[in-house]
Amino acid sequence: MNILVCISKAPDTTSKIAFTDGNTKFDTNNVQYIVNPYDEWYALVRALELKEANGGSVTIITVGAAEDESIMRKALAIGADKAVRINTEALDGLQVAKEIANYAKANAYDIVFTGKETINYNGSQVGGMVAELMDAPFLSLASKLDMNGNTATAELDVKGGKQVVETSTPFVVSCAKGMAEQRIPNMRGIMQARTKPLEVVEPSTSGTQASVASYDLPPAKADVKLLDPENMDELVRLLHEEAKVI
Amino acid sequence: MAVVVYIDTDKGVNKAAQEAVTYAKKIADKVGGDVIACTSGSADGLAGLGDFGASKVITANTENSDPQQITRFVSTVANDNGAKVIVFSQDPIGKAVAPRVAARMDAGHAPGAIDVPNTDGGFTVKTNTFSGKAFSNISITSDVKVISLLPNSLPPASLGGTASVEAFSGDLGSAGIKVLETKGQGGALSLPEAELVVSAGRGLKGPENWGIVEELANELGAATACSRPVADIGWRPHHEHVGQTGVAIRPNLYIAAGISGAIQHLAGVNGSKTIVVINTDAEAPFFKAADYGVVGDAFEVLPKLTEAVKKFNANN
Numbered sequence A: 001m002n003i004l005v006c007i008s009k010a011p012d013t014t015s016k017i018a019f020t021d022g023n024t025k026f027d028t029n030n031v032q033y034i035v036n037p038y039d040e041w042y043a044l045v046r047a048l049e050l051k052e053a054n055g056g057s058v059t060i061i062t063v064g065a066a067e068d069e070s071i072m073r074k075a076l077a078i079g080a081d082k083a084v085r086i087n088t089e090a091l092d093g094l095q096v097a098k099e100i101a102n103y104a105k106a107n108a109y110d111i112v113f114t115g116k117e118t119i120n121y122n123g124s125q126v127g128g129m130v131a132e133l134m135d136a137p138f139l140s141l142a143s144k145l146d147m148n149g150n151t152a153t154a155e156l157d158v159k160g161g162k163q164v165v166e167t168s169t170p171f172v173v174s175c176a177k178g179m180a181e182q183r184i185p186n187m188r189g190i191m192q193a194r195t196k197p198l199e200v201v202e203p204s205t206s207g208t209q210a211s212v213a214s215y216d217l218p219p220a221k222a223d224v225k226l227l228d229p230e231n232m233d234e235l236v237r238l239l240h241e242e243a244k245v246i
Numbered sequence B: 001m002a003v004v005v006y007i008d009t010d011k012g013v014n015k016a017a018q019e020a021v022t023y024a025k026k027i028a029d030k031v032g033g034d035v036i037a038c039t040s041g042s043a044d045g046l047a048g049l050g051d052f053g054a055s056k057v058i059t060a061n062t063e064n065s066d067p068q069q070i071t072r073f074v075s076t077v078a079n080d081n082g083a084k085v086i087v088f089s090q091d092p093i094g095k096a097v098a099p100r101v102a103a104r105m106d107a108g109h110a111p112g113a114i115d116v117p118n119t120d121g122g123f124t125v126k127t128n129t130f131s132g133k134a135f136s137n138i139s140i141t142s143d144v145k146v147i148s149l150l151p152n153s154l155p156p157a158s159l160g161g162t163a164s165v166e167a168f169s170g171d172l173g174s175a176g177i178k179v180l181e182t183k184g185q186g187g188a189l190s191l192p193e194a195e196l197v198v199s200a201g202r203g204l205k206g207p208e209n210w211g212i213v214e215e216l217a218n219e220l221g222a223a224t225a226c227s228r229p230v231a232d233i234g235w236r237p238h239h240e241h242v243g244q245t246g247v248a249i250r251p252n253l254y255i256a257a258g259i260s261g262a263i264q265h266l267a268g269v270n271g272s273k274t275i276v277v278i279n280t281d282a283e284a285p286f287f288k289a290a291d292y293g294v295v296g297d298a299f300e301v302l303p304k305l306t307e308a309v310k311k312f313n314a315n316n
């Protein structure tokens, strides 16, 4: 079973979110980058478990600049066999998806794994776009995935519950919590990652359909209004008359 | 010209559907054309979507809301009507379908929209990014534009009017996914759509203490939520976990008891219109993000608040 795992880079979850150049660029000062948690904890680990059970290979793919290679090495340290970097900084999700879909089609992968979303763009879009471009099913928001030959059984998050579904390879899956348990890379993994193949491929597409024109920060909150714990009638009154939420 | 909006009416014409149609109508008022609503199945009250601005509702018999069939359905309707804008709700079906439709139509996509697009000299959509810590203004330059609207971003606006309802006659193709079973999570309100949410964290000390949280939620008609460690240790189900790595919500009221207010937790809830924090520690970071704060013991404050809400409900 040949598996492709889409790995993106995201600012550490404690990063201060600020912008520069008239609010048009994310301020990367003092920002540490990590592997997007959904990609690392769930997509990559489940892909490795399936390979361990069924044989095959796990390739990771990142659409990004050379500086993204540090997070790619981390994914290799966790256990991926090889890495591919598409050498472009895409401006929108569709461009990322086109690059990934072109690579996946040319190399006949059985499963393409993505995270549920990136924690910086929160698009939840790249996986579905890749699936459409491959004309393949998309198991969106999967919290469980089992393979039996070419048949997949998955549990998907749907409105108000879960759905158990079946499909067959090739398909794309986006991974949510529950899919797997985070793996911490060990020393051996980290040493091996340094010499695992990391191929750089030039982009096959150009142009975008959307881009971020500017960013805004939420307006600063006014100071908290503290209430007497003995007087909850007052809180209810404020919620009704001032905040108008009940 | 038209604005096409896909709505999920599996559980009837709910508020999310009304919001999406209202949003589509506001866009149509700017870019011109009628609003055509697309939905799977045949829920009651579809003609009533006219009240929110739809002139036509088209229904299709997709198998279990299969994303590939819905994609063909919506793309066909959009092409047939020369739609320039296609709207989805950013719910599980929207997340499965909107990106597919965007890729199929080679259209730019704005995921997580919270406001009506700015069409002065372009087409820019304000969206939630950095897990609610910031907004992106996404400029879409393609001819066709796809937008996924975050639930609870704008109230449904009743305009009066009814819509015609017709069946889709195009080709849906085959379903790519077979549904074997659907498991409900119990009558609970769906968290992302709830207007009122009562949430609790590790400060509640153990799962046996959630009664006081549920009583307040019941009295308010609110959904319940929790912090991540509480879901991780199994005190509460995973679908209640809110925050950067859980569900992101933007209710009108978020009440947090015994939650410290870590940055990753705030990321998922700071889009809430009003935040109430109950914590024994006056230094808890959550107070900085709160509108109203109660420095006190949740075990005493929650029951008192429930009583106060009961009194309020009896008088209103």
Ligand SMILES: Cc1cc2nc3c(=O)[nH]c(=O)nc-3n(C[C@H](O)[C@H](O)[C@H](O)COP(=O)(O)OP(=O)(O)OC[C@H]3O[C@@H](n4cnc5c(N)ncnc54)[C@H](O)[C@@H]3O)c2cc1C
Pocket (backbone or CB within 6 Å): A013, A037, B200, B201, B202, B203, B204, B226, B227, B228, B229, B230, B241, B242, B243, B244, B245, B246, B257, B258, B259, B260, B261, B262, B263, B264, B265, B268, B278, B279, B280, B281, B284, B296, B297, B298, B299
């Ligand atoms: C990558 C990453 C992602 C994460 N994602 C999330 C996420 O999505 N969501 C999330 O919630 N967390 C997330 N976290 C964890 C987050 O950093 C915090 O650890 C977590 O939110 C703390 O949960 P808590 O507030 O329930 O517990 P604690 O931090 O232990 O806080 C308990 C609070 O209860 C108060 N308290 C104690 N007793 C009482 C009482 N009797 N009455 C009232 N108050 C009381 C205490 O003063 C304290 O403030 C993430 C962390 C990382 C590293």
Ligand SMILES: Nc1ncnc2c1ncn2[C@@H]1O[C@H](COP(=O)(O)O)[C@@H](O)[C@H]1O
Pocket (backbone or CB within 6 Å): A006, A007, A008, A009, A036, A038, A039, A043, A061, A062, A063, A064, A093, A096, A113, A114, A115, A116, A117, A118, A121, A122, A123, A124, A125, A126, A127
């Ligand atoms: N630049 C990228 N390179 C590789 N994979 C990506 C990239 N951006 C997003 N992805 C994948 O697509 C998923 C969803 O991303 P998004 O649509 O931005 O929320 C992520 O969890 C990744 O698995």
